[in-house]
Amino acid sequence: MSDPFGRPPETTDLPDPAVQLMTEEPEAMGPPATDLPDFSGPLTPSGHLRRRQLISRLAEVGQTTAALLAVAVLGIVVYSVAERGASVLSLGFLTKDPPLLAGSAGGGIAPAIVGTAVIMALATAIAMPIGILTALYLTEFAGRWSGRAFRLILDLLNGLPTIVVGLFVFGLLVVGHHQSGFAGSFALAIIMLPLIARATQEVLLLVPVGLREAADALGVSHWRTVRGVVLPTARGGILTATVLAVARGAGETAPLILLSSIFANTVSANPFGQALPNIPVYIFTASESAEANGFSRAWGAAFVLLVFILLASIVGRTLSRRSTLSR
């Protein structure tokens, strides 16, 4: 074409196609609409709209009620535990051994608090590195099929009844030996592992592809890329995942009844020698006692556990929000 700008040649001698259309008969535009509503009427609901709006409002009320009920359950539980447990709470309750006779007043739950702390620390020390490495395998190294299989297995593990985990560890570590805090930690680690792995995996997937590519393009080996760029970027999220898993594991009772329930009520921090006192089992046994004083100590212990778990969850969520914001 001779036109240097590549424009199509102009066709001024032909009639404009738009003009042609306008001059044709109106039938060509389709049949005329017959029952159009009166567009000039007032803008109030008409026809079925009234009924549909009523249904819509009913549905809204139902949904709001359900949501409020769900929240109310938490409120009622927290309130009733606080009402009965807070009155028991004192510095002595947190620092003293329980009285020798379950029926007598006074005393505290110090052995259970220390025991739970030791068991949870050990469980986290086992579950966190394995969970993070599992998540790294899933996001960085696994192929499509192995990744899918591992995710499925982790989800199955997550759904495993905790009493079954407890039984398994009972057969593995307690039968032929004796109960121990370590056995409890081991079971709790199995319960926490899929939580940490899956939550960490979600966080690792949020690390921008561009960052990985940038690191890869610098001729640095993949593991160093993971260690130097991927993990630091996801640090906040991984911490959140761990804290939430700890909050979940701290309240687990079933495995501990099997694995760490026959204990002397004195403070001990050795998880290998004997069963460690711990809060969930203490609540379980004390609430079974027929004595009013033991009963109120159970409420007090429940309150301590609840406060710890709520605080851990709130801290975890705050951390996760902050780490999302920083990205």
Add this chain to the structure above:
Amino acid sequence: MRPPDPSDTADPGAPNVRPRVRINTAPQPAEASRLAPNGSPAETASRGIATRAQQRSARTVGREAIFDVQDLAVSYGGAQAIAGVTLQIHRNLITAIIGPSGCGKSTFLRSLNRMNDSVPGFRLAGKILYHGHDLYDGAVDRVEVRRRIGMVFQKPNPFPKSIYDNIAWAPRNLKMKDGLDERVERALRAAALWDEVKDRLNQSALGLSGGQQQRLCIARAIAIEPDVLLLDEPASALDPIATTLIEELMQTLKNRYTIVIVTHNMQQAARVAERTAFFSLDVSAGRRTGVLVEYDDTEVMFTQPTDRRTSDYVTGRFG
């Protein structure tokens, strides 16, 4: 349609080919050395490996071909992205890859340092020789490939670390710890960023502007002193002033590095590149495959392209 073989279309004896200035001035290989800035015996020797079309360019005479791409074809999970790409990329020149969206420019570029390896379903046929070594040979380690062939991406992607650590991270990991401070300064100076950041090296790189971030990424890439820099639309997310800075930067960097740049922006290719390759989509047989249409000196590509598709594209008629 297949991409025209440069040696066919550029043959002065072939009919139906629009004559080009370069053909008239240098029709015979023996005369090519006269066009070179200084005709040395080394240049004459290097002609043996160059194709005839490339010999005619004064730019490439006597320059070592860093990349020798032979009949490259790339597919992702069965979908052919590019096919039949044959070209050479020469030392210390800026080579631009232009073409419409989806024609495989980035695929081609990412094949040059094996960044596509991690894309699921990636398959490659043909050969890419880098200094004579087959890049996709089984014994080749892609980490070593990327150590020598750096890359800067379309979107600035600094690490969420300090400015200093962004530059120093790779040298630290590559055991180049001696004189790290000097290395960081050198890289930042080479990327024309030093004066802007020298007082806040310990602040987060995420606080820099987009243009500064992209220059930081260039500094990061050259801190490990690679052989080649691949730039994948490095200025497409930047404003005109930042773009100008990056383009000026490329002119100084080419003395030290071989640069391949993918760009959407034809004016940018015309401004910065000595050599330009035009990729386009071949839509015959119901498939859309990226092909190399034409590859020549930039002025030739923009003023006297051989292929109709090139002239359509550079005059803005399509794409």
